[in-house]
Amino acid sequence: MSLQKFIVRTLLKLPDGILVKMSGGKPLAIDGRILDARAQLLAVQGARQPSITTLDPATARSATSEGLSLLDGAPRSGVEVQPLHVPGPGGPLDARLYLPAGSTGPLPGLVFFHFGGCVIGDLDTCHTFCSMISDIAGIAILNVAYRLAPEHKYPAQVHDAVAAYQWAQANAEDLRMIPGRIGVGGDSAGGYLSAVVAQEAKRQGFAAPAVQLLIYPVTDWGWKGGSMESCADVYPLTAEIMEWFGAHYLNAPSEADDVRVSPMKEPDLSGLAPAIVVTAGFDPLRDQGKAYADKLKAAGVSVTYACEDSLPHAFTAMTGVIPAANAACEKIARDVGAALR
Template identity: 75%
Template sequence: MSLQKFIVRTLLKLPDSILVKMSGGEPLAIDGRILDARCQLLAAQGARQPSMTTLDPVTARQVTSGGLKLLDDELSPGVEVRDITLPGPGGPLAARLYRPRGEAGPLPGMVFFHFGGCVIGDLDTCHVFCGMLAESARCAVLSVDYRLAPEHKFPAQVEDAIAAWRWAVDNADDLGFARGRIGVGGDSAGGNLSAVVAQAAKREGFTAPALQLLIYPVTDWAAKGGSMESCGNVYPLTAEIMDWFAGHYLNSASEMADPRVSPLNEADLSGLAPAIIVTAGFDPLRDQGAAYAEKLKSAGVSVTYRCEDSLPHAFTAMTGAIPAAKRACQKIAQDVEAALH
């Protein structure tokens, strides 16, 4: 463990009352929710750093990767990991396959896409969380490293996600996936891509996922007001950063109306896969995730919805430093296990 990581972990073990005092003296409350004290300290420290919007995408990727390593947990020794490559529409895509150690035979599967606004992130971004899913949900997880913007703008990410899903289904036997019990999932931009894959399966007629796992998903890139305003300046995702992501990801603002960008805009959601949707209380994306859950329910889709009220965006990458984040991720894994088993 690095010295910086040791200092951060030690600091975050202090009592809540001390952490709140170090963060400004009063608990942070928004929309009737109170932010976890450890997250509040991180937010206070993050506010002193330059915004991601002042960085170029390559630098932002490096800085974010370093920051996540301070907060994420270690991969469980109960998980086997294998790096693989799969064919993509723009060239080979790196991927990582996770399985609970010692489990033989086909397992329920999950094709997973990491967070990062379609601009930052890689296979390490959700490495530990994918391992948690594999071990706790007793499933095989294929994490896919899709192309990023601005080097590759929309619809490259959507095309990669659909291609990866279809390849995983076609190669289920080699991956150790149990056919008919394969879900698609992701967090933030990865949740967006997962929702788009589920819609595309219905629209284009290819094999549909057995489950959608959407963790604080982007469902409406044009969203304004509500949590986009009340949580618009909360660490680590702000409304300004969302605009920065969109500026790099999209070719023009008009693309925000496309359901392949904003799946909430799809008129008919009937017949889609059952969904687990989990949002975060201190997240500008909270309301659009909840809105998508309600629209799915209204269309007759089975939905399990929960808001982790005390947590911010990106909590899937905070399991080593924030106990509430680890508990939230364990609950998600339990939901996936119940759905796919």
């Protein structure tokens, strides 16, 4: 463990009251919710750093990776991890297969896509979380790194996500997955891509996912108001960063009206895969995630919805320093296991 990581983790073990005093003297409250004391201290410290909007994408990727390494928990021991490549429309995609310790025979599976606004992030971004889901849910996880913008703009990421899911279905036996019991999931941009995969299955007529796991998903890239305003400046995702992501990802702002960019805009959500939708209380994306869950329910889709009121965006990568984030991730894993089993 590096000295910096040791200092951060030791500091965040202090009692809540001390952490709040170090973060301005009073708890941060927005929309009737109170931010976790550890997340509040991280927000104060993060505000002192340059925003990734001041960086070029390559530098932003490196800086984000370094920052997350200080916060994420250790991968679950015993989970078998196999590096592999998934054929993609633009070339091979890096991937990792996670299998529970001691598992035999085919298992339910989940194709997972990481967060990062379609601009930053990689397989390491959700490495610990994928190992956690595999361990707790007892399922096989295929963690896929899709192409990133601005080197590859929309619709490259959508094409990669659809291709990866279809490849997993076609190669289920080799992946030790059960055909027909394979879901799709992700957080933030990964949740967005998962929602699109579920919709594309209906539009294109390929096998629907057994479940769609949407963790604080982007469902409307043009969303205004609500939590996009009340949580506009909350660490680690701000409204300004969302605009920066969109500017790099989209070829033109008008593309936000495309249902493959904003799945919320699809008028008919009936017949889609059962959904697990999880939002974070301190997140500009909170309201659009809830709105999509409500729209799915109204269309007759089975939906399990939860808002982790005290947590910020990207809590899936904060399991090493925020106990509430770790507990939330463990609950998500249990829900996924129940849905697929």
